[in-house]
Amino acid sequence: MLRISMLKLSVTASCSLLFSFSLIGQAQADSMSALIAQKSAQSTTSYRYPDVSHQAPTVLPAFLSGNYDNVDSKYLPLLSSAETQSSPAAREVVSTARKMALNERTIIQGGCWDYLNAVFNRAGVTRDTVHKGIYGQGPYASSGEIEVGDWLYYINHGYNDVEHSGLFVGWVDERAKQALILSYAGENRREPARYRVYDLSNVYQIMRPSV
DSSP states (O other), X not given: OHHHHHHHHHHHHHHHHHHHHHHHHHHHHHHHHHHHHHHHHHHHHHOOOOOOOOOOOOOOOGGGOSOOSSSOGGGHHHHHHHHHSSOHHHXXXXXXXXXXXXXXXXXOSSOHHHHXXXXXXXXXXXXXXXXXXXXXXXXXXXXXXXXXXXXXXXXXXXXXXXXXXXXXXXXXXXXXXXXXXXXXXXXXXXXXXXXEEEEOTTEEEEEEEEO
16 A cells, blocks of 8 residues: 555656656746747848849940941940040040941042051041051060050951951950950052940050140
């Protein structure tokens, strides 16, 4: 009888202890849940997603609103920028060249030198040689020496490495020395000048427009 009473007492004590642990565990779980909910509420109210900046579409000026077969339309913003953000002398040259190439589709007897000479004459500017090297020998100009409106002499790596000259409009990829150039083929092709991307790794002469 005593053994049964002791067994009942032991079982009762164990159940009480388990119930106590259960209450403690439940209290800790409730406390943890409340803490998580509090942190979640704080993070929800304090964090803001960064604003997404939307770049306004490029609006081209009226003088570049036509359809042209001698310039890729994706380069028109670069041409517009060259014409509006350059020095006065360079602006005259770039603007005159654009009118001759895109609007008038002017044909000049001769080659690239004759065409650019006509551009500079019509723009009413003179030219100063700011860098002079020798074809095939250099020294060659760095990209930092070249400005909008410059008359460049360079090795044409896209056509048998011949010497060529063109009007610098702007960098398409300065690191890779890729630039938009107004180029005139001549050679009795009866074609207007065109804007094309050239490799300017080897520019050996720069002539800059001045008033």
